[in-house]
Amino acid sequence: MNELITDIKALQDQTLNNLKSSKANNTIRAYRSDFKDFSVFCAKNGFKSFPTDSKIVALYLTYLSSKGAKISTLKRRLVSLGVIHKLKGHYLDTKHPIIIENLMGIKRKKGSFQQGKKPILINQLKSIINVIDNEKTKEIKKIRDKTLILVGFGGGFRRTELVSIDYNDVELVPEGVKIAIRRSKTDQFGEGMVKGLPYFSNQNYCPVLHLKKWLEISNIKSGAIFRK
Structure with missing residues (x-):
């Protein structure tokens, strides 16, 4: 008993x-x-x-x-x-x-409607990228900042998801790039997910081309891809 x-x-x-x-x-x-x-x-x-x-x-x-x-x-x-x-x-x-x-x-x-955060529109995105291009700072910093914004916008990533992307989570494919998200705020079971980003017709605002350029110029081969 x-x-x-x-x-x-x-x-x-x-x-x-x-x-x-x-x-x-x-x-x-x-x-x-x-x-x-x-x-x-x-x-x-x-x-x-x-x-x-x-x-x-x-x-x-x-x-x-x-x-x-x-x-x-x-x-x-x-x-x-x-x-x-x-x-x-x-x-x-x-x-x-x-x-x-x-x-x-x-x-x-x-009233049941209450305003949340407004998403960035494509014209606003272009304006942000153009502002970064005209900044008087190091080229490598410009590329990092533009890549961070374009990848975030293109894949609908949360800020916490972006900063946790590891080099091994990125897979370049003919259609663009696949990025594995190991854990997300909306993924409470910890199963992870994969987000795909295609090539954009306009190279100035293409997240895939910017990501490839950032990885090449930063020479990052392991760990977080977005770092100071």
Whole structure:
């Protein structure tokens, strides 16, 4: 009987570890940061932050909304509270009607459309490259900066993805270049992905030609391809 209890305890511990492993480290840190903010709110108002209940969460979301928080922030905080409870072996009903209907009411008041970051348009991209070309700086720095921007734009890379590209992640092919992304913010299972960049008709703004030139002039043969 004791052996069975020990096995169950071990299974519970392993299950919690699996839950933690299912999320990227940066994601876990973000969840904890959100929960810390919730804990401060609870402490100031005499509420219990863990385990908490749906009514307290609804009040917290209303409080955040009154401080100007976006709908996307409220949803992220809600997910964080649910995950932290799950990681600690407790269930928080984040789909409770008082939470969902409260969010719906906040949306109606705020309006569901909230402006995010505007993407760079092709004309703006060309202007940026032209400005770099006219800078009074070393040619190698110009090539690096232009390559970084053109590859980022052409492949839709996140900033963190760009700086983590390794020399061995780059494969030149007849059609252009393949770049392996080993881990991304949107890839929580750590499976990785491959992004392909074709040749552009205009050589001045072609990410493939610039990348080939950068690798040649920088003589990088290993490690991160974008470095100071």
